[in-house]
Structure formats: structure tokens, C-alpha cells
Amino acid sequence: MNKEETLEIEDSRLELENRIRNLLWTVSGDYKLDMKPDVSLFLRSKAIALYDGIKQGALARFYDKDLLGLYLVKKVFLQADEGELTAVAQLCIEEAIGEKICEERPGIRNMQREAFEDILDQEFEKMPSQADFLGRLKVAVLRRRLDGGVYRVEQKLQPFMDLVIRSGEAEDTMELIRCIDELYNSMIDPAFEQRRGSLERVMAVTLEELTEFSWEDFLSEEMYEEALESYVEKLTTNMAGMEDRSVTEEMEQKRQKKKNITVVTPEMLEKAYTYVELNYGRTYLSEAEEKKINYLMCRGVHSDCSLYFTEGVLKNPVKRNYQYEYAKRLRNKNIWLYHDKHRIVKRNISVLTDTLRKSLVLRSETQTVLSDRGQIVPSRLWRVGRSQDAKLFERELKADASDFVVDVLIDASGSQMSRQGEVALQAYIISEALSNVEIPHRVMSFCTFWDYTILHRFREYDDPRSANENIFNYVTSSNNRDGLAIKTAGYGLLAREEEKKILIVLSDGKPYDVLVNRPNARNPKPYQGKEAIADTATEIRRLRNLDVSVLGVFAGEEKDLATEKKIFGKDFAYIRNIKNFSKIVGRYLTKQLETDG
Structure with missing residues (x-):
């Protein structure tokens, strides 16, 4: 792959991921099927990357991929070799679905052929030795497919090839599992059944046994509560491919070396963290909680990012520095605006409170x-x-009038500086009205500084009404990575027990996070334009699909209104004058309160 193609992949990672997902969904016929596409395969071959997505879709359609994945995990639990077991499964799965998908969709055959040719060509230097039966069997399976099923194998390999061919006749998942199990036991570990038991013993391993086992050595990420789930997902994803992943990793390392990508040391990361802590206040999360939320949220386009949770430099400062004094001045400015527009704000709170109360009474x-x-x-x-x-x-x-919870998320990027006081008042009006009708709600702001997305919490869901005063600590600075902030806010909201969940996002409709190239630091890929808009819109659609009602309150320039529409669809409000704020937001909230979840 040449330099131009490599740059194209870097610039359109989200588009490539969507393309692979669309292939998977089309082939499987299941548009709820979740998958994390391996875009790095494009560095090897476009055909390999696309065929990998197609196979995952076909596997989900023709067989129970979750049962297959669970079998692999149980076999590994009983001390089967993970790498060799996965490789054996890949051969049998290819035979089971490779021809089926080509017969259904003849256009896939050329892509399949090209993918296999690329695998053989790129892995030529790692061609198996005479002692490597598994490697030689893989080459035979690929060449047999390329030769239209007429490729002859050496006599020693024939019994194993017969088992692979038998996989192509598997009518259900258990029959396919039997082929995989028999091939592994006969070729890789003939003593396995004697030591660890038959397939029936493997399938009898309980979920409790798996949960209690430490999977730390099998995961590339740090150990979390979801370790077993992560490992099952990893094996389930890997079993559909045919490529040697070590070759993919080597190619990626060479690419990074050519691009002079800097490896950031722990000392450098600690220095950046200390600077964030100094300017935004100490975090309220423990180290373990912080690691867990970053592991769960910072993936895909946000993989080089970090999340930082704080109650602000005024609430929990490291020391009284310039940033502390600056935040104090801005708080006073916000409060001054509140007093200047006191009657308008009180009127809005009263109108919104009455609107919500009537809806709750009716409910x-x-x-x-x-x-x-x-x-x-x-x-x-x-x-x-x-x-x-x-x-x-x-x-x-x-009906239960109290079964509601609301999240208010405020864009605190530098582009909001000229509207800072107005935005703070909007959030305060919503929070006061929700407190008056006793609907639990959380209010946070977000901005991005370096590779950190800062989530500033003003009040937690069940805090008393007095906590609403913290909203006047709202300060704007730096960039905004909307998709990551919305995804993270949604994670907390979805964990609530209330049936009806509502997210209100106050933003200017301009997701933008382009980091100046800092030496010796993580520099996430620029987050702007179509890719940033698509990512933000995707996160909102994902939450709506999970029955979270999302309202976008536009607090930006009129020229950016079209972008806001792309992100939020029909559920967004344009507030030209704060006098009308309670009526516009009230209409939306009333609709949600009066609609049964």
C-alpha cells in the first residue's frame, strides 16, 4: 500500500468503519448487530478488510456466533492453546460459510479471491515449515478455494483436510463446533480429551467458573469487571478472519516508524495530567474508576483521548493560581448577569415549572x-x-409521575465565550424547574484541553436544590469533542433505574477538536468537519435507539444552524431570545412527560 493510500485511511477512518459495518449488516440481515471494524486491515489489503466484515456478517446469519465464541472461551478455560484453537476455528468457519455467501452473492467471489491472494502473498515470508501442520493446512485451504475446490494435499494432511471439508456440511452450530473440536484434538493436542475431557465436558463449563477465572493474561487491556465479556468479544471477532494478525501488527509498526509517531512515556502523561488538575481542579473519581470509564469510552476515533471528571477549580483547587482567579471572575460575571435579568429568569423558571407540574399531574x-x-x-x-x-x-x-430522569450537558468550549452568561442562565432555568417538580437531574459541561475531555459536574442527580447555584461556575475554554462527551453522559444516564430518560444538550453545533502538534505528547486525530459531525450524530442516534430522548438546544451563530439540524434531526430548539426559553424547552419536555415510555 502506497503513502497516499495510507494517508487516505487515516483521513477517512470513520467512513471505512461505516463501510465495513454496512457490509456486515447487509450480509447478516441484522441491523442491530454490533461490531468494531478492524480498519488497520486496510493497511494490508482493501479486499482483506472488506471480506473480514462480510464473513462476520455471514457467520452471524448462518450460525450462532455467540455460542461459537463461548465454546472457544470454555475450551481455552480448560487450557487449550488460544492461538492454535482460533486458527483451527478460522479454517472450519471459512469452509462452512465461504461458499454459501459466494453462491448467494456472486460479486463476493472476486473479493474473496483477491483477499486470499493477498494473504498468501503478504505472508509468504512466514510460510510454514514441514513441522507446522496447521500453517500448511491453512495454505492448503486457501489454495483449494482459489483452485475451485480441486487442490490436492499431501497424504499426511488429508485426514485434517477431510475434517475441514466436513465443516462445509455443518447444518447447525453444534455440528460446526464438533468439527472444530475434533480437528483441534486430532491435529494440535491429541492428549487433550484424555487430560481435560470430551466436548461434552467443555460445553458443561459454567458461567460461574468462567467469571471467577482471571483472564488478565489473555487481554491486551487492563483488567476490569468486564474482562470475561471483553475476552469473549475478542475471540468471537477473531474467529471469522483468515489473516495472520502478527503480520498486520508488523505492518502497523513499520507505518508508525515511517510517520515518526512518538511513544508517550508514563512520565510525560503524568506531567500532562498534573497540568490539567492544576487548571481544572482535582478529579472526584478514584484512580480505578477513572481507568474504567476511560477504557469503556475512549475507543475508535477517540482512542487517543482521555476523560477527566471534576467539580471545577473553584470547588476543588490544587492551589489558588491564575486559573482559579480567572474562574472566580467569570462566576461573578455570570451572577451579575443573573441579577441583571433576574425578572426574566424567574419568570422562565415559573412558566417551565408550571408546565412540567401540569404534565405530571395529568400523568x-x-x-x-x-x-x-x-x-x-x-x-x-x-x-x-x-x-x-x-x-x-x-x-x-x-401512571408513575416520578419515573423520569434528566441530564443537562453544556458545551463549554471557547466558541461559547461571548454567550457564556446566557448559556449558564439557560442551564440554571432548566435545573431550577426540574428541582421544583422533584425530577432527578444532573448538570455537566464539557470542553477538550490537549487530549483530555473535561467533564465539569455542577450537580448530581439527587443533589438538593441548593446545588443549582454551582451552575454559575460555568467557564468556557479550549475545544469540544461532542461525540465523546455525549457518549459519556449517556453512559451515566443509562445506568439510572428510571424508565424515561432525557438528555438535553446545550451546544453551538460545531464539534471541533484540533490539537496543535505538541512534542512528546499524545496527539489525537483532528476532530472536525464531516467526521466530527457524523460521530456526534451517531452517538445521539445510538442513545435514541436505547430509548433516551435527546434534545439539542442551539446556542450558537445562525450560520451554524444547518449543522445542528444534521446532528440532532428534528428534536432541537433554536433560542433566539431567552424570554422564550421556557416555552420552547417546556413544549419538548411536556411531550416527553406525556408520552408513555
Whole structure:
């Protein structure tokens, strides 16, 4: 792959990921299927990368990939070799689905051929020795496919090739698992069954046994509660491929060397963290909590980023430096604006409170419905034996008026500086009204400094009303990585027990995080333009698919309104004048309160 193609991959990573996902969804027919595409395979071969996505889709369609993945984990738990077991599974899976997808979609055959040719060509230097039966079998399987099924193998390999061919006739997942298990036991570890037991013993391993086992040695990431889940996901993803991943890693290392990518030392990272702590206040998370949330959230386009959670430099300063004094001045400025517009703000709070209260009262009203149980209705007894309608009773249904939770997320990037006070007032109005009707809510702001996305918490869900005053600590600075902030806020919101979840985002519709190239530091890929807009919109769609109602409150320049529409769709509000704020936001919240979840 030439230099231009490499740069193209770096510039369109999100587009390539979407392309692979679309192939997977089209082939599988399941548009809810989750997958993390391996874009690094494009560095090796476009055909390998695309065929990898196609195979994962086909595997999910024709077989139970979760059961296959669980079998592999259970076999590894009983001390099978992970690498060799995965390689054996790859051969059998290719035979089981490779021809099926080509027959259904003839256009895939050319891509399959090109992918196999690229694998053989790129892994030529690692061609197996005479003693490497598994490597030689892989070459034979690939060449057999390229030769239309007529490739002859040496006599020693024939029994193993027969098992691979038998995989192509597997009608269900357990039959495919039996082929994989028999091939591993006969070729890789003939004593496995005697030492560890048959396939029945493997499948009998319980979830409790797996959960209690430490998978630390099998994971590239640090150990977290989701270690077993991460390991299952890793094996399930790897089993569909055919390429040697060590070759992919070597090619990636060579690319990084050519680009002079700097490896950031722990000392450099610690220095950057200390600087963030000094300017934004100490974090309220423990080290373990911080590591866990970063591991879960900072992936894909945000993989070189970090999250930092704070209550602000005024609430928890390291020392009273210039940043502390600057934040203090801005708080006073926000409070001064509040006093200047005191009547307007109070009026907005009152109107929004009344609107929400009326909706909650209506929701709490008792509704009588016909049912198959409850209090009998004598006038309906004539239906017995004469009608299929067995609803002879009445029941009173009372909706739960308190089953709501709200998150308010505020863009605190430098582009909001001219509107800082107005934005703070908008968040304060929402928070006061929600407190008045006792709906639990959290208020946070976000901005990005260097590779850190700073999440400044003003109040937590169940804090008392007095915590709303913290919103006047709202300070703007630096850039904004909206997709990461929204994803992280959504993670906390989804963990709540309330049935109806609402996220309100106050932003200027301009996700932008382009880091100046700092030496000896992590420099995430520029986050701007179409890619940043698409990423932010994707996170919002993901939350909506999980039944979170998302409202975008536009607090920016009119020229950026079109971008806001792309990100939030129809559910966004443009506030031209703060006097109308409560009516516009109230209409949206009322709609959510009056809609059964």
C-alpha cells in the first residue's frame, strides 16, 4: 500500500468503519448487530478488510456466533492453546460459510479471491515449515478455494483436510463446533480429551467458573469487571478472519516508524495530567474508576483521548493560581448577569415549572380500563359463552409521575465565550424547574484541553436544590469533542433505574477538536468537519435507539444552524431570545412527560 493510500485511511477512518459495518449488516440481515471494524486491515489489503466484515456478517446469519465464541472461551478455560484453537476455528468457519455467501452473492467471489491472494502473498515470508501442520493446512485451504475446490494435499494432511471439508456440511452450530473440536484434538493436542475431557465436558463449563477465572493474561487491556465479556468479544471477532494478525501488527509498526509517531512515556502523561488538575481542579473519581470509564469510552476515533471528571477549580483547587482567579471572575460575571435579568429568569423558571407540574399531574391521573382481572362489571356478564371478549372486569391504572430522569450537558468550549452568561442562565432555568417538580437531574459541561475531555459536574442527580447555584461556575475554554462527551453522559444516564430518560444538550453545533502538534505528547486525530459531525450524530442516534430522548438546544451563530439540524434531526430548539426559553424547552419536555415510555 502506497503513502497516499495510507494517508487516505487515516483521513477517512470513520467512513471505512461505516463501510465495513454496512457490509456486515447487509450480509447478516441484522441491523442491530454490533461490531468494531478492524480498519488497520486496510493497511494490508482493501479486499482483506472488506471480506473480514462480510464473513462476520455471514457467520452471524448462518450460525450462532455467540455460542461459537463461548465454546472457544470454555475450551481455552480448560487450557487449550488460544492461538492454535482460533486458527483451527478460522479454517472450519471459512469452509462452512465461504461458499454459501459466494453462491448467494456472486460479486463476493472476486473479493474473496483477491483477499486470499493477498494473504498468501503478504505472508509468504512466514510460510510454514514441514513441522507446522496447521500453517500448511491453512495454505492448503486457501489454495483449494482459489483452485475451485480441486487442490490436492499431501497424504499426511488429508485426514485434517477431510475434517475441514466436513465443516462445509455443518447444518447447525453444534455440528460446526464438533468439527472444530475434533480437528483441534486430532491435529494440535491429541492428549487433550484424555487430560481435560470430551466436548461434552467443555460445553458443561459454567458461567460461574468462567467469571471467577482471571483472564488478565489473555487481554491486551487492563483488567476490569468486564474482562470475561471483553475476552469473549475478542475471540468471537477473531474467529471469522483468515489473516495472520502478527503480520498486520508488523505492518502497523513499520507505518508508525515511517510517520515518526512518538511513544508517550508514563512520565510525560503524568506531567500532562498534573497540568490539567492544576487548571481544572482535582478529579472526584478514584484512580480505578477513572481507568474504567476511560477504557469503556475512549475507543475508535477517540482512542487517543482521555476523560477527566471534576467539580471545577473553584470547588476543588490544587492551589489558588491564575486559573482559579480567572474562574472566580467569570462566576461573578455570570451572577451579575443573573441579577441583571433576574425578572426574566424567574419568570422562565415559573412558566417551565408550571408546565412540567401540569404534565405530571395529568400523568398521575387514574385511568379505568377493561381487563381480564380486577373488579367485576355485572353489565358485561352476558358475554360469558357468547363472546370471545373475556374482559369482564375493570382495573384502575395509575401512571408513575416520578419515573423520569434528566441530564443537562453544556458545551463549554471557547466558541461559547461571548454567550457564556446566557448559556449558564439557560442551564440554571432548566435545573431550577426540574428541582421544583422533584425530577432527578444532573448538570455537566464539557470542553477538550490537549487530549483530555473535561467533564465539569455542577450537580448530581439527587443533589438538593441548593446545588443549582454551582451552575454559575460555568467557564468556557479550549475545544469540544461532542461525540465523546455525549457518549459519556449517556453512559451515566443509562445506568439510572428510571424508565424515561432525557438528555438535553446545550451546544453551538460545531464539534471541533484540533490539537496543535505538541512534542512528546499524545496527539489525537483532528476532530472536525464531516467526521466530527457524523460521530456526534451517531452517538445521539445510538442513545435514541436505547430509548433516551435527546434534545439539542442551539446556542450558537445562525450560520451554524444547518449543522445542528444534521446532528440532532428534528428534536432541537433554536433560542433566539431567552424570554422564550421556557416555552420552547417546556413544549419538548411536556411531550416527553406525556408520552408513555
